[in-house]
Amino acid sequence: MTHPAGNPLDLRAWLDTARQLGELKDVPGADAKLELGAISEMNVKIDGAPALLFDEIKGYPKGFRVLTCSTASPARLSSILRLPVEHAHHALVQKLRGLPRQWQAAAAKYEPVAVEKGPVFENIQSGKAVDINIFPSPLWHEKDGGPYIGTGCCVVTRDFDSDWVNVGTYRVQAFDSNHVGLDMIPGKHGAIQYEKHMQAGKPFPVAIVIGCDPLGYLISGIEVPFGMCEYNYIGSILGEPVQVVRGELTGLPIPAAAEIVLEGWCHPGDRRKEGPFGEFHGYYPGKEGDAPVVTIERVYYRNNPIIVGSPPAKPPNDYSYSKAVMRSALLFDALLAAGVPDVASVWAHEIGGARMFNVVAIRQRYAGHARQAALILNQCGVGAYMSRYTIVVDEDIDPSNLQEVMWAVATRSDPEVDIDIIKRGMGSKNDPMFVTYRSDAPYNSKAIIDACRPYDHLHDFPAVAEASKQLQAAVREKWRDLLKL
Ligand SMILES: Cc1cc2nc3c(=O)[nH]c(=O)nc-3n(C[C@H](O)[C@H](O)[C@H](O)COP(=O)(O)O)c2cc1C
Structure with missing residues (x-):
């Protein structure tokens, strides 16, 4: 109306x-x-x-x-x-x-x-x-x-x-x-x-x-x-x-x-x-x-x-869900505006107050695509304040599902080459880690974890050991009661 x-x-x-x-x-x-x-x-x-x-x-x-x-x-x-x-x-x-x-x-x-x-x-x-x-x-x-x-x-x-x-x-x-x-x-x-x-x-x-x-x-x-x-x-x-x-x-x-x-x-x-x-x-x-x-x-x-009233607290809290939804949508738009192609989805996790732990899923198109997406997610106007961990995953991973995200981190990243640290980024005196900062100015450091399959090994990276989508659909149909679907 x-x-x-x-x-x-x-x-x-x-x-x-x-x-x-x-x-x-x-x-x-x-x-x-x-x-x-x-x-x-x-x-x-x-x-x-x-x-x-x-x-x-x-x-x-x-x-x-x-x-x-x-x-x-x-x-x-x-x-x-x-x-x-x-x-x-x-x-x-x-x-x-x-x-x-x-x-x-x-x-x-x-x-x-x-x-x-x-x-x-x-x-x-x-x-x-x-x-x-x-x-x-x-x-x-x-x-x-x-x-x-x-x-x-x-x-x-x-x-x-x-x-x-x-x-x-x-x-x-x-x-x-x-x-x-x-x-x-x-x-x-x-x-x-x-x-x-x-x-x-x-x-x-x-x-x-x-x-x-x-x-x-x-x-x-x-x-x-x-x-x-x-x-x-x-x-x-x-x-x-x-x-x-x-x-x-x-x-x-x-x-x-x-x-x-x-x-x-x-x-x-x-x-x-x-x-x-x-x-x-x-x-x-x-x-x-x-x-x-x-x-x-x-x-x-x-x-x-x-x-x-909208009282904050240890997440999930009163407004962590709405902030996660809204900030994820804004971050998605920011990546597109910065010219990052083939972004499948973005999620600003409630556990990080929708600021400190963000994940983007992409369909990799070229060498360097993954780092580009992660860096922009970490540094764009909506994302820079208090960002700490930014993870980039392939499009088969749901970025809002922590189990899947951390499986990708565990199995598709090599810490030696896949973790980058940005120093003297935009932090906050409100950060609980501020007590350890070496300066009174609220800089923080930020980690990017590239948990995508390496672009130069997409052709020979081991296949995922999971029933295919078609097999799952057929079994779901036939075994609905057993699987409680
Ligand atoms: C419930 C709630 C409480 C907030 N409390 C504060 C606060 O006390 N101080 C602050 O600077 N930002 C706070 N924020 C975040 C700001 O509202 C947010 O950064 C917003 O963009 C500020 O508006 P501005 O961009 O026009 O300055 C809070 C957000 C929410 C949803």
């Missing part, structure tokens, strides 16, 4: 869809302090687990809710991406192939549309009345530095010297009734815009959307090109523009049906200790850091507001 004045990114419309699909479960009575986080973390590890909508949260009014695990299944993810609902993982990956390229190419056509009113303005707190403690911000993990109101959120900011609006997902720690901390890693688009304001000694305007249609944080949490507004990219997926209202204070665009929005400023020099926080790779990397503080001057929220 399209909306005459654009799509307001209404979470509740998507919740109806998820409920109809049998993909949503109501959970009354949990405690926002640790219990809600642990339930979500354990739920997401169960095959076929639903999204969870927590209500009657201990100490908070009925109706003040938290949603988790929203993107963690093929059916939920395909419905969020407005694709035909897919219950099987491989079918979803197949449907997504090539789409990010098309969405990006068409994004300029989908400028957000501003309207005067929206459900987000049903309740407004202003000035001294601002109190974010009315919302059930979860303490997600035992060693976290405090409750985090923003995980599955969209942080809307504006550039200093252009009208570029960026929307990024950065965690938001609730400090007190009107202050939050914003953890933007250097180089992220929001961080670049923040730095420009600080260098000019000017306050940095921020509007933090704590919950809307999960398409919002799905896209603000991936690497949309520098200078492009995520609202345009989202509009391109929806096939209609995003409908926004303007924040009263900053004029920043906010989805008209957002659940909760915190609006305010980061003032020059105002930073506080932030974290630690359990991270997407499964560790608390380091101690608390130092992050910009947002002083909140307005809060807008819907009646019975819903926080969209």
Whole structure:
């Protein structure tokens, strides 16, 4: 369904869809302090687990809710991406192939549309009345530095010297009734815009959307090109523009049906200790850091507001599945854009947080093809940050199947010639291995493992000892009951 004045990114419309699909479960009575986080973390590890909508949260009014695990299944993810609902993982990956390229190419056509009113303005707190403690911000993990109101959120900011609006997902720690901390890693688009304001000694305007249609944080949490507004990219997926209202204070665009929005400023020099926080790779990397503080001057929220939570943890976690699917599609497109031919498939594994352990399968066409594919996968814009192991396999190996990938590594690579190391690559202070780095600058080293059959021995490489596809099909047909197919 399209909306005459654009799509307001209404979470509740998507919740109806998820409920109809049998993909949503109501959970009354949990405690926002640790219990809600642990339930979500354990739920997401169960095959076929639903999204969870927590209500009657201990100490908070009925109706003040938290949603988790929203993107963690093929059916939920395909419905969020407005694709035909897919219950099987491989079918979803197949449907997504090539789409990010098309969405990006068409994004300029989908400028957000501003309207005067929206459900987000049903309740407004202003000035001294601002109190974010009315919302059930979860303490997600035992060693976290405090409750985090923003995980599955969209942080809307504006550039200093252009009208570029960026929307990024950065965690938001609730400090007190009107202050939050914003953890933007250097180089992220929001961080670049923040730095420009600080260098000019000017306050940095921020509007933090704590919950809307999960398409919002799905896209603000991936690497949309520098200078492009995520609202345009989202509009391109929806096939209609995003409908926004303007924040009263900053004029920043906010989805008209957002659940909760915190609006305010980061003032020059105002930073506080932030974290630690359990991270997407499964560790608390380091101690608390130092992050910009947002002083909140307005809060807008819907009646019975819903926080969209997406807590990271040791994978698989709340968003590792959706990141694996989305980043694999982006990496596939990046390889094609760089001119690598005959890429069969790419998979950014959940075990590496969809960043640190990536595999590409190719149909080898020439000597050097395998190394080319692996190096570009490892170094392209979407792939370079925190990449550690990159493996290239032949097209008979399914790159998303770790058993097959490691069989290829064990049997088709010669460590002496098939492992290359790239030194001083793009790492992160968030890397658990940062403790061993010899420099304070976050370089890392990266290994490429060429687990393809050697190109110059394709003709005489030993044949695979496995029943042929035809034999398997015939036996499957005849022995269906025995083989439980
Ligand atoms: C749930 C979730 C939480 C995230 N938390 C952070 C964070 O705290 N800091 C950060 O820099 N990136 C975080 N990311 C990754 C960024 O959202 C991602 O790199 C995105 O591309 C940043 O937007 P930008 O490219 O516009 O800067 C998170 C992603 C997700 C999905």
